[in-house]
Amino acid sequence: MNIIDRMAAAILQKQNPTAVGLDTRVEYLPEGFFKPGADFQKSAGEAIFDFNRALIDIVCDIVPAVKVQVAFYEMYGTEGMLAFKRTLDYAKQAGLITIADVKRGDIGSTAQAYANAFLSGTPAGDKTLPAFDADFMTINPYLGTDGIKPFTDACSQNDKGIFVLVKTSNPSGGEFQDLVANGIPMYEHVGRMTEKWGEGLIGASGYSAVGAVVGATYPEQGESLRKLLPHTFFLIPGYGAQGGTAEGIAKSFDNKGGGAIVNASRSIMCAYKKQPGVRFDAAAKNEALRMKDDLLSALGGRIG
Amino acid sequence: MNIIDRMAAAILQKQNPTAVGLDTRVEYLPEGFFKPGADFQKSAGEAIFDFNRALIDIVCDIVPAVKVQVAFYEMYGTEGMLAFKRTLDYAKQAGLITIADVKRGDIGSTAQAYANAFLSGTPAGDKTLPAFDADFMTINPYLGTDGIKPFTDACSQNDKGIFVLVKTSNPSGGEFQDLVANGIPMYEHVGRMTEKWGEGLIGASGYSAVGAVVGATYPEQGESLRKLLPHTFFLIPGYGAQGGTAEGIAKSFDNKGGGAIVNASRSIMCAYKKQPGVRFDAAAKNEALRMKDDLLSALGGRIG
Numbered sequence: 001m002n003i004i005d006r007m008a009a010a011i012l013q014k015q016n017p018t019a020v021g022l023d024t025r026v027e028y029l030p031e032g033f034f035k036p037g038a039d040f041q042k043s044a045g046e047a048i049f050d051f052n053r054a055l056i057d058i059v060c061d062i063v064p065a066v067k068v069q070v071a072f073y074e075m076y077g078t079e080g081m082l083a084f085k086r087t088l089d090y091a092k093q094a095g096l097i098t099i100a101d102v103k104r105g106d107i108g109s110t111a112q113a114y115a116n117a118f119l120s121g122t123p124a125g126d127k128t129l130p131a132f133d134a135d136f137m138t139i140n141p142y143l144g145t146d147g148i149k150p151f152t153d154a155c156s157q158n159d160k161g162i163f164v165l166v167k168t169s170n171p172s173g174g175e176f177q178d179l180v181a182n183g184i185p186m187y188e189h190v191g192r193m194t195e196k197w198g199e200g201l202i203g204a205s206g207y208s209a210v211g212a213v214v215g216a217t218y219p220e221q222g223e224s225l226r227k228l229l230p231h232t233f234f235l236i237p238g239y240g241a242q243g244g245t246a247e248g249i250a251k252s253f254d255n256k257g258g259g260a261i262v263n264a265s266r267s268i269m270c271a272y273k274k275q276p277g278v279r280f281d282a283a284a285k286n287e288a289l290r291m292k293d294d295l296l297s298a299l300g301g302r303i304g
Numbered sequence: 305m306n307i308i309d310r311m312a313a314a315i316l317q318k319q320n321p322t323a324v325g326l327d328t329r330v331e332y333l334p335e336g337f338f339k340p341g342a343d344f345q346k347s348a349g350e351a352i353f354d355f356n357r358a359l360i361d362i363v364c365d366i367v368p369a370v371k372v373q374v375a376f377y378e379m380y381g382t383e384g385m386l387a388f389k390r391t392l393d394y395a396k397q398a399g400l401i402t403i404a405d406v407k408r409g410d411i412g413s414t415a416q417a418y419a420n421a422f423l424s425g426t427p428a429g430d431k432t433l434p435a436f437d438a439d440f441m442t443i444n445p446y447l448g449t450d451g452i453k454p455f456t457d458a459c460s461q462n463d464k465g466i467f468v469l470v471k472t473s474n475p476s477g478g479e480f481q482d483l484v485a486n487g488i489p490m491y492e493h494v495g496r497m498t499e500k501w502g503e504g505l506i507g508a509s510g511y512s513a514v515g516a517v518v519g520a521t522y523p524e525q526g527e528s529l530r531k532l533l534p535h536t537f538f539l540i541p542g543y544g545a546q547g548g549t550a551e552g553i554a555k556s557f558d559n560k561g562g563g564a565i566v567n568a569s570r571s572i573m574c575a576y577k578k579q580p581g582v583r584f585d586a587a588a589k590n591e592a593l594r595m596k597d598d599l600l601s602a603l604g605g606r607i608g
Contacts, residue, residue: 071410075417076426082382104375108474113375116379117375122380125340129344131345144478144480145479146475147476181484190480
């Protein structure tokens, strides 16, 4: 089954288009959760994984996916990367769809190595060994088609998916992305190419395994991209802490309430800070349910 | 001493503007060099590091820098990342300037985590611990200024540098990079911003710690960027295997024969395949010396 169809089915079944973002840092952990040992990086990696595991355990029945931001793991070296791998593996085993938010992009031969690392595994004698195995990874498009092909090949051969950065959620995102060439902004050029890269990978849901990252903080651009890219599934960051609202985000969904998944990281991981007396995991679940209701309401009760 | 001044001084002293690229894959290793053990990833990481160490030992007196492409290490999981770290550390200890070719880029808070990972180290109680410590890292500019600032801050505070992707060496590089907005191509917009991002980081050499990646395969664009960006040091990939020539590359140097460093990976690592009977490390040295002469000659004998 095409990964994007699995994504659409999981959203429909759970009636929730939310990906919990595990951008976990030790400063986010509840007081007393992290006790540094002699090897700080090792104990940080272990504490971060323990926290992620508790969150995955409590949200796996109510959300379809998690998004794991690799930067916060890389900064703890190989021990951090071990926590990244364990988090992806644990989420998968818990039945969640996994998105490795790695924003990789390079020339063809190097892009192939990244595709091995996150999507297809690496040749190892007569076997193939996974490195950091995820269902989806995020991709930076700056290098163009020959830097994308190894990823789309990996999608096709291994039932995996990618999300290409089209319109990012940050304030400076428009600096290059909004520059107008041939009458249309750069992000629209990238969006149109994203739709094209997915042509051979469209599933029964009508969406392709080549999705787009479209920030919640730019709802009008999201709305125009939604119309322009009928087969492109959107990953929408920027809800909550970054200022994106459910009403704005709803414009990036199709008229059946499908075609997109919304990420929230800090607001769910740190929900316990706003719920005194509630355990961190229970607080995260409360916030995930509140977010689900918020999105459901903005979508007029129709999901997927 | 500003890292870019150290780079310029090392190039001048060794009369060689070459960075050896360690994009090491097990398929590149000489026959018999790699013997897979029970843990394939571990033995691959160890063999790759052993190969890199031998190359570093033999070229450290004749080249100023190495560039290590992380993708080929990520694809072997945490064991690969350990080899990446060991390679960076070993090259530094051998007196070489290290470039982590990671092409990271993300929104501000995440870019900060990447800056920790590769440039400044990560807060760990009352200390700061390095993760994958390099002198320079490569950066993808698609997210604009707020995704760059954490890196330039890290450069300023830790005497580090970055190379921003401006005009990449691959065939599809122009797909988005050559689109013309407001009368100038996208890569030029990025180039001008790169010059600006480096304004506060200019060293005695006249160059800033914020450099640009400019592919050897586009010599005319390199020439125009050289004129347009007087304080921007260039990292030039694409020599040799990708088709870039010394004559073309010379146009990206300033009129003193400085302002750029040229990377070659495969042609040096796999030089032994074209030198029967010569050990792989000696063959790599021969090729590095041949490349130096090739560049020196194209630059009219003036380096740095």
